[in-house]
Amino acid sequence: xxxxxxxxxxxxxxxxxxxxxxxxxxxxxxxxxxxxxxxxxxxxxxxxxxxxxxxxxxxxxxxxxxxxxxxxxxxxxxxxxxxxxxxxxxxxxxxxxxxxxxxxxxxxxxxxxxxxxxxxxxxxxxxxxxxxxxxxxxxxxxxxxxxxxxxxxxxxxxxxxxxxxxxxxxxxxxxxxxxxxxxxxxxxxxxxxxxxxxxxxxxxxxxxxxxxxxxxxxxxxxxxxxxxxxxxxxxxxxxxxxxxxxxxxxxxxxxxxxxxxxxxxxxxxxxxxxxxxxxxxxxxxxxxxxxxxxxxxxxxxxxxxxxxxxxxxxxxxxxxxxxxxxxxxxxx
Amino acid sequence: xxxxxxxxxxxxxxxxxxxxxxxxxxxxxxxxxxxxxxxxxxxxxxxxxxxxxxxxxxxxxxxxxxxxxxxxxxxxxxxxxxxxxxxxxxxxxxxxxxxxxxxxxxxxxxxxxxxxxxxxxxxxxxxxxxxxxxxxxxxxxxxxxxxxxxxxxxxxxxxxxxxxxxxxxxxxxxxxxxxxxxxxxxxxxxxxxxxxxxxxxxxxxxxxxxxxxxxxxxxxxxxxxxxxxxxxxxxxxxxxxxxxxxxxxxxxxxxxxxxxxxxxxxxxxxxxxxxxxxxxxxxxxxxxxxxxxxxxxxxxxxxxxxxxxxxxxxxxxxxxxxxxxxxxxxxx
DNA sequence: CCCGAGAGTGGAAGCGCTCTCACTCCCCAC
DNA sequence: GTGGGGAGTGAGAGCGCTTCCACTCTCGGG
Numbered sequence: 001x002x003x004x005x006x007x008x009x010x011x012x013x014x015x016x017x018x019x020x021x022x023x024x025x026x027x028x029x030x031x032x033x034x035x036x037x038x039x040x041x042x043x044x045x046x047x048x049x050x051x052x053x054x055x056x057x058x059x060x061x062x063x064x065x066x067x068x069x070x071x072x073x074x075x076x077x078x079x080x081x082x083x084x085x086x087x088x089x090x091x092x093x094x095x096x097x098x099x100x101x102x103x104x105x106x107x108x109x110x111x112x113x114x115x116x117x118x119x120x121x122x123x124x125x126x127x128x129x130x131x132x133x134x135x136x137x138x139x140x141x142x143x144x145x146x147x148x149x150x151x152x153x154x155x156x157x158x159x160x161x162x163x164x165x166x167x168x169x170x171x172x173x174x175x176x177x178x179x180x181x182x183x184x185x186x187x188x189x190x191x192x193x194x195x196x197x198x199x200x201x202x203x204x205x206x207x208x209x210x211x212x213x214x215x216x217x218x219x220x221x222x223x224x225x226x227x228x229x230x231x232x233x234x235x236x237x238x239x240x241x242x243x244x245x246x247x248x249x250x251x252x253x254x255x256x257x258x259x260x261x262x263x264x265x266x267x268x269x270x271x272x273x274x275x276x277x278x279x280x281x282x283x284x285x286x287x288x289x290x291x292x293x294x295x296x297x298x299x300x301x302x303x304x305x306x307x308x309x310x311x312x313x314x315x316x317x318x319x320x321x322x323x324x325x326x327x328x329x330x331x332x
Numbered sequence: 333x334x335x336x337x338x339x340x341x342x343x344x345x346x347x348x349x350x351x352x353x354x355x356x357x358x359x360x361x362x363x364x365x366x367x368x369x370x371x372x373x374x375x376x377x378x379x380x381x382x383x384x385x386x387x388x389x390x391x392x393x394x395x396x397x398x399x400x401x402x403x404x405x406x407x408x409x410x411x412x413x414x415x416x417x418x419x420x421x422x423x424x425x426x427x428x429x430x431x432x433x434x435x436x437x438x439x440x441x442x443x444x445x446x447x448x449x450x451x452x453x454x455x456x457x458x459x460x461x462x463x464x465x466x467x468x469x470x471x472x473x474x475x476x477x478x479x480x481x482x483x484x485x486x487x488x489x490x491x492x493x494x495x496x497x498x499x500x501x502x503x504x505x506x507x508x509x510x511x512x513x514x515x516x517x518x519x520x521x522x523x524x525x526x527x528x529x530x531x532x533x534x535x536x537x538x539x540x541x542x543x544x545x546x547x548x549x550x551x552x553x554x555x556x557x558x559x560x561x562x563x564x565x566x567x568x569x570x571x572x573x574x575x576x577x578x579x580x581x582x583x584x585x586x587x588x589x590x591x592x593x594x595x596x597x598x599x600x601x602x603x604x605x606x607x608x609x610x611x612x613x614x615x616x617x618x619x620x621x622x623x624x625x626x627x628x629x630x631x632x633x634x635x636x637x638x639x640x641x642x643x644x645x646x647x648x649x650x651x652x653x654x655x656x657x658x659x660x661x662x663x664x
Numbered sequence: 665c666c667c668g669a670g671a672g673t674g675g676a677a678g679c680g681c682t683c684t685c686a687c688t689c690c691c692c693a694c
Numbered sequence: 695g696t697g698g699g700g701a702g703t704g705a706g707a708g709c710g711c712t713t714c715c716a717c718t719c720t721c722g723g724g
Contacts, residue, residue: 001450034661045447045448046445046449048386048450049382049449049450049451050381050382050383050386050391050450051382051383051386053382054380054382054383054386059382070416070419070480074406074412074415074416075412077406080406081406081407084402084406087402087433091442094432096446096451097431098430098431099429099430100430101419105490110338110423113378114428115383116378117378117379117380118333118378118380118382119381119428142467
């Protein structure tokens with residue numbers, strides 16, 4: 001591998017000038033710049049990133065941290081979409097995105113070691129479990145970071161982009177109420193996640209305002225199979241439900257399977273609404289009335305928040321909240 | 333951030349001894365080792381990876397290269413499964429896996445620059461498009477690498493793990509023949525991928541051996557929507573088909589939708605078989621008879637092949653081929 | 665005609681680490 | 695006793711790069 005020294009020698013300049021020519025290029029004569037460029041070309045030179053980052057103290061790479069079991073990460077389109085958008089936004093700034101998936105608890109120490117180790121300049125974290133203290137850890141480290149979704153703990157110490165899950169859930173539940181449902185159940189997300197908790201709260205608020213009982217609750221886990229199982233439990237305990245608000249479309253797809261098997265027609269016997277609208281909602285039978293989760297906006301904003309910190313523009317935590325949007329289809 | 337120097341000073345040893353104590357630990361007295369460990373603990377020391385890799389010329393990270401559009405990467409369980417297994421295998425050796433997704437053509441140069449740049453010690457490549465010359469590039473670079481799936485070009489120059497797609501496709505097509513189908517079509521994978529090409533070849537071989545016509549062929553793209561569209565075309569051009577071999581379960585799921593809409597019962601009117609058996613085959617209606625693609629084995633083997641090169645154990649390209657396995661369900 | 669500013673350049677320090685090499689012990693075999 | 699070898703250690707040389715600083719040279723203004 002050619003070194004900067006060889007480039008400089010071939011170009012007939014000093015190593016310092018060669019370095020300046022390769023980066024930025026200010027304070028370098030056009031002649032020198034051209035000579036260096038030529039030398040780089042003929043030698044096929046690539047700067048050694050380790051040497052560079054040793055002195056600049058930057059690595060030009062950023063971690064995307066997902067403290068979830070990998071099964072979920074790949075099964076749930078939410079993460080894929082987020083990763084994709086974040087990657088795109090950061091690539092534009094020549095930042096390499098390193099995907100870090102670690103089940104909370106088990107591999108957490110390993111992940112923290114990585115974050116602490118100086119491998120990366122900053123992190124995008126997709127996490128909102130009650131148990132994980134990532135926001136605190138990140139804040140303690142002083143690591144530039146932005147969260148997608150409000151972290152359960154330490155939210156005030158970090159920047160994040162979120163959506164108003166409470167309002168979204170309330171609004172979509174209102175659709176059920178308006179169409180005449182009187183016995184409305186819910187399959188929630190995990191109770192230890194902010195999105196999960198906020199969405200049940202929204203469901204409850206809508207029912208309370210309408211004077212309806214809010215007791216048909218089963219906790220799901222944001223997976224399709226989990227939604228199916230939860231729906232079966234719900235049908236057992238509350239056979240009279242005529243409306244169902246499911247906290248994610250993936251779970252709703254599972255719930256539809258369970259309803260179908262139980263011989264309940266959707267939406268005639270039981271009207272169903274979901275949450276997220278990431279593609280699967282249009283493919284279920286029937287297509288789901290749901291709430292659009294503005295993941296694209298959130299991911300882009302998180303990238304922006306991180307970049308602002310990397311640029312040193314700002315250091316105070318900022319939060320940005322996007323409005324959800326109702327999407328009506330035929331399931332309710 | 334504390335440096336090795338400070339650790340050494342606190343432990344009362346030289347920097348060299350501290351370094352030895354932290355890595356390996358051979359040739360260090362128990363007393364010195366303990367003192368260093370203690371100093372590391374109190375200082376919260378973490379080695380600077382840039383400095384270390386500058387001298388060792390290792391980065392302890394490995395790229396997983398996927399030259400595909402990101403939509404496909406996340407929609408197809410094949411990649412998720414592969415990534416997961418590879419990550420697990422390499423994490424055990426304290427190697428960090430960096431995911432590199434780049435659409436061939438557009439972002440290819442960027443990816444090559446990254447591979448060339450010394451960011452990583454080696455690569456696992458999941459690629460077998462005719463157009464991409466990754467195998468050649470990687471071989472030219474002398475970069476330790478292992479491929480999952482036989483690369484279309486330059487296969488003899490690199491190590492890879494593959495499965496016998498030809499045999500698998502022939503065998504599953506034989507299921508259709510044995511159940512009495514006489515007009516058997518196929519929806520292929522992309523013609524520019526080795527898995528795609530091998531599977532059509534297997535289908536054709538089975539039909540030829542049985543003396544059946546092998547002309548009902550439509551090319552798909554390994555996506556669900558693509559499978560649906562291809563099936564519609566096939567039904568239009570060959571309305572008399574009574575058997576259908578689809579080159580992936582994901583496409584088969586799409587094909588089932590198209591058949592359902594066309595009012596063809598499966599398997600009574602048209603028997604259908606898929607390929608891959610990565611979970612979706614059990615969830616379609618009806619569940620698919622398919623071929624188990626031994627991705628787990630392939631991914632693990634690729635990791636092994638890469639590790640062997642990183643260890644310097646071997647440098648000659650090796651190939652390992654796993655046998656596919658027929659899985660019978662109710663679609664044929 | 666001189667001075668100061670600014671552009672362009674090179675020397676050299678130093679980022680934090682590993683590893684070679686030379687050295688000192690200490691123990692054991694002769 | 696003596697010599698040889700192995701175990702443990704520290705000094706120091708870099709790895710390839712950026713960047714500070716000092717220097718030269720060229721102008722334009724006074």
